[in-house]
Amino acid sequence: MGTVRIKPVIQKELLHIRRDPLSLVLLLVLPVFILVLYGYALNFDVKHLSLAVVDLDNSQSSRELVARLTSGEYFDLKYRPEKVSDLDELFDHEKIKIALVLPENFGRDLVSGRGPAVQILLDGTNPTPAQTGLGYLSNILMQYSTNLNLELLNRFGLNKITMPFAVRTRVWYNPELKSSKFLVPGLMAFVLMVIIVLATSLTIVREIEKKTMDQLLLSPLTPAELVVGKIIPYLGLSLIGAVVVLLAGWLLFGVAVKGNYLLLLLVVVIFLFCGLSQGLLISTVASSQLVAFLLSGISTLLPTFILSGFVFPIRNMPPVIQGISGIIPARYFLVCLRAIILKGVGLKAFYREMIFMTAYGLVITFLSLAKLKKSFFR
Amino acid sequence: MSRLAVEAQGLSKKFGPFLAVDHVSLSISYGSIFGFLGANGAGKSTTIRMLCGLLRPSAGWARVADYDVLTEADRIKKVIGYMSQRFSLYQDLTVQENLEFFGRVYGLNGSKLKSRITQVKELVGLQGLENKLTGKMPSGWKQKLALSCAILHEPEVIFLDEPTGGVDPISRRNFWELIYKMSEEGRAVLVTTHYLDEAEYCHELSLIHAGRIIASGGPREMKKNYFPGNLLELACSKPLKIYEKLKTWPEVQGVSLFGTRLHVLVEKEGLQKFKQRLESLGLEFSLRLINPTLEDVFIHQLEKEAEKDKANGHS
Numbered sequence: 268m269g270t271v272r273i274k275p276v277i278q279k280e281l282l283h284i285r286r287d288p289l290s291l292v293l294l295l296v297l298p299v300f301i302l303v304l305y306g307y308a309l310n311f312d313v314k315h316l317s318l319a320v321v322d323l324d325n326s327q328s329s330r331e332l333v334a335r336l337t338s339g340e341y342f343d344l345k346y347r348p349e350k351v352s353d354l355d356e357l358f359d360h361e362k363i364k365i366a367l368v369l370p371e372n373f374g375r376d377l378v379s380g381r382g383p384a385v386q387i388l389l390d391g392t393n394p395t396p397a398q399t400g401l402g403y404l405s406n407i408l409m410q411y412s413t414n415l416n417l418e419l420l421n422r423f424g425l426n427k428i429t430m431p432f433a434v435r436t437r438v439w440y441n442p443e444l445k446s447s448k449f450l451v452p453g454l455m456a457f458v459l460m461v462i463i464v465l466a467t468s469l470t471i472v473r474e475i476e477k478k479t480m481d482q483l484l485l486s487p488l489t490p491a492e493l494v495v496g497k498i499i500p501y502l503g504l505s506l507i508g509a510v511v512v513l514l515a516g517w518l519l520f521g522v523a524v525k526g527n528y529l530l531l532l533l534v535v536v537i538f539l540f541c542g543l544s545q546g547l548l549i550s551t552v553a554s555s556q557l558v559a560f561l562l563s564g565i566s567t568l569l570p571t572f573i574l575s576g577f578v579f580p581i582r583n584m585p586p587v588i589q590g591i592s593g594i595i596p597a598r599y600f601l602v603c604l605r606a607i608i609l610k611g612v613g614l615k616a617f618y619r620e621m622i623f624m625t626a627y628g629l630v631i632t633f634l635s636l637a638k639l640k641k642s643f644f645r
Numbered sequence: 646m647s648r649l650a651v652e653a654q655g656l657s658k659k660f661g662p663f664l665a666v667d668h669v670s671l672s673i674s675y676g677s678i679f680g681f682l683g684a685n686g687a688g689k690s691t692t693i694r695m696l697c698g699l700l701r702p703s704a705g706w707a708r709v710a711d712y713d714v715l716t717e718a719d720r721i722k723k724v725i726g727y728m729s730q731r732f733s734l735y736q737d738l739t740v741q742e743n744l745e746f747f748g749r750v751y752g753l754n755g756s757k758l759k760s761r762i763t764q765v766k767e768l769v770g771l772q773g774l775e776n777k778l779t780g781k782m783p784s785g786w787k788q789k790l791a792l793s794c795a796i797l798h799e800p801e802v803i804f805l806d807e808p809t810g811g812v813d814p815i816s817r818r819n820f821w822e823l824i825y826k827m828s829e830e831g832r833a834v835l836v837t838t839h840y841l842d843e844a845e846y847c848h849e850l851s852l853i854h855a856g857r858i859i860a861s862g863g864p865r866e867m868k869k870n871y872f873p874g875n876l877l878e879l880a881c882s883k884p885l886k887i888y889e890k891l892k893t894w895p896e897v898q899g900v901s902l903f904g905t906r907l908h909v910l911v912e913k914e915g916l917q918k919f920k921q922r923l924e925s926l927g928l929e930f931s932l933r934l935i936n937p938t939l940e941d942v943f944i945h946q947l948e949k950e951a952e953k954d955k956a957n958g959h960s
Contacts, residue, residue, distance in 0.1 A: 271749075271752060271754075272749070272750055272752070274749070275745070275746050275749035275750055276750075278746070279735070279738070279742075279746045282737070282738055282742055283735070283737060283738075286737040286738075287737065477733075477736070478729070478731045478732070478733040479733050479734065479735055480733075481729050481731070481733045482727070482729070482733040482734065482747070482794070483750075484699055485697055485699065485722060485725070485727040486722060486747070486750045486751065487719065487722045487723050487750065487751060487752070488750050
C-alpha cells in the first residue's frame with residue numbers, strides 16, 4: 268500500500284464532496300439539526316404540570332396550601348373549578364394532568380386535629396410523568412403536613428422539637444437531574460452514527476453505479492489504497508461534525524465536557540472509524556445507491572436508538588436483546604461519552620469499550636476490503 | 646519480427662455453464678493496431694478484461710507486455726492504458742482534475758505530471774477546456790478526455806473498448822488519427838468497434854462470434870481468404886425482378902440489393918455460365934467485378950456460422 272496513491276484519492280473525494288453541497292450539509296448541518304430537534308422533543312423532565320384545584324373549603328389554610336403547590340416550577344395552576352364533577356371534562360380534554368380536591372371544612376378540621384383527607388386525581392395514560400407528578404405533589408403535601416405538626420407542637424412550647432434523623436441528598440454528576448444531560452451524549456452517538464454510515468455507504472456503490480469503478484479497477488490502485496483514501500476525508504469531515512455537535516450540546520443544553528478533551532477526541536475518532544467502516548461495508552455489498560441508503564438506515568437508526576442504552580436501559584432488556592446490543596458500537600461509545608462528559612472520569616473506566624470499538628472497526632474494514640478484493644480480481 | 650505486446654493462447658472464460666470466451670488465441674505486435682470485431686455479447690469485453698488482469702481465465706494463458714495475466718496482474722495494470730465503451734471518468738470533476746487524478750494514480754508527480762498533461766492535451770486537442778466540468782461536455786470531448794486519461798502514463802499497450810461509440814463522424818476521424826499516432830510511437834493498440842469502415846484502418850483483425858474467433862488476418866488478407874468466388878456489381882433495368890430470378894440460379898451464392906444495383910456473389914467456376922445466362926435474358930445490363938468490403942466478408946462469415954449452428958442444432 269503506497270501513500271503515493273492514497274493522496275490523490277483523498278483529493279478526489281474532497282472534490283466530490285465540495286461539488287455536492289448536499290453531502291456537506293449532511294455531514295455538518297444535519298447533525299446539529301437532529302440534535303436540536305431531538306434534544307428538545309425528547310425530554311423526560313416533568314415540570315410545569317397542568318394542575319387543577321377544587322377548593323371546596325376556601326379557607327385560609329386551603330389557600331395557603333394551594334399557594335405552596337404553585338410556588339415551585341413543578342405545577343402550573345390552570346383551573347379552579349367549583350365542583351369535583353367539572354374535573355372530568357378537564358381530564359378528558361387533556362387540559363390537566365393532575366388535580367387536587369380539598370374537602371369542605373378542610374381548614375376547620377385541620378385546626379381541630381380531625382385529620383381531613385385531601386384527594387389527588389391524576390391522568391395515568393403516560394405512567395412516567397404521572398408517577399413523577401404524584402411524587403412531587405405528595406412530597407409537598409407531606410412537608411406541609413409535617414410543618415403543621417411542628418407548628419402545633421411549638422405552640423405547646425416544645426421549641427426544640429426536631430425529626431429523629433435528617434436526610435441529606437446529594438446527586439452526583441447531574442445535580443439538577445436534568446434528563447438532557449443524560450440524553451445529549453446519547454443523541455450525539457445516534458446522530459454521528461446515522462450520518463457517517465449514510466455518507467460513506469454511498470461512496471463506493473456510487474463509483475460502481477456510475478461505472479467509474481471500472482477505470483479504478485484497471486489502474487494500479489489497490490483496494491486498501493482506495494478504502495483508506497475514502498475513509499480519511501470522511502473521518503476529517505465527520506470529526507468537524509462531531510465538534511459542532513459537542514458545541515451545540517454545550518450551548519443549547521448546557522452539557523459541558525467535564526473530562527479530558529484529548530481522551531474525548533480519541534473516543535470520538537474511534538467511534539467514527541466504526542461508523543465509517545460500517546458504511547464502507549454497506550457500500551461494497553449494496554447493489555445500488557438506493558439499497559445502500561436503506562441498508563444504512565436500517566443498520567443505524569433503530570439499533571443505535573433502541574439498543575445502545577441511549578433511551579432505554581439495556582439491563583432491563585431480555586437476555587437475547589442484550590446479546591444483540593453487545594455488537595452495537597454506539598452502546599460502547601455511550602459508556603465512554605457519558606463517562607467523559609458527565610463524570611469526567613479517566614481511561615480506566617472505559618478502556619474495554621474502546622478496545623471493543625477499535626476491534627469492531629478493524630474487523631468490518633477487513634470484511635469490506637475482502638469484498639472489494641473480489642471485485643478487483645475475479 | 647518485432648516483439649509481441651500481447652499474446653494469448655486458448656484463452657477461455659466460463660460463467661457458470663456459459664462459455665463466454667472459447668479458446669481465443671491472438672497476438673499483437675508493438676506498433677500495430679489490432680481490431681477486435683464482433684457483436685455485443687460475442688466475448689470482446691470479457692477477453693479484454695482477462696488481458697487486463699481483471700478477470701481470471703478459466704483456461705489458457707496470456708502475456709501482456711511480457712507479464713503473465715495470471716500472476717503479474719499488478720504489473721500489467723501499470724503499463725496498459727484502458728478506455729471503456731461506457732464513459733467512466735468523474736463527471737463532477739473538471740477536465741484538469743480528472744487528468745491530475747488519473748496521472749497521480751499512475752504514479753506521475755510534480756513537473757512530470759504537469760508536462761505529460763500539457764503534452765496529452767495538445768495531442769488530443771483539449772487545450773483551453775481545463776476548467777470545464779466533465780459532465781457538461783459533448784460526448785466527443787468526453788471520449789477524448791477518456792483517451793487522455795488512459796495514455797497519460799505512456800502505456801505500452803492500449804485497450805480501447807468501443808472508443809468511438811456514439812461520437813459524430815468528424816470526431817471519429819480525429820480519433821483514428823490519434824490511434825495512428827500512438828501506433829507510430831510504437832505502442833500496441835487493441836481496439837474494438839461496431840463500425841466496419843473503421844476495421845479497414847486496422848493492421849490486424851479478428852472476428853469473434855459466440856466466444857470463438859471465426860476469422861482473422863489483415864483486412865486485405867481477410868477479403869481474399871474468407872471470401873470465395875467473385876463479387877459482381879450488376880446494373881440493369883427492373884432490378885427487383887432480376888433479383889428474384891438470380892436467387893434461383895445454382896451458381897449464384899448470394900444476391901443483395903445496393904440501391905438500384907445488385908451485388909451478386911458467384912462461384913469461381915460458374916462465372917462464365919452466369920454471364921451466358923444473363924445474356925440470354927435479353928436485357929441491357931452492365932457487369933463489373935468489384936472488391937468485397939469487410940462488411941461483405943463478415944456477413945458471409947457470420948451466415949456460414951449461422952448455417953453451422955443450424956446444422957448442429959438439427960443433428
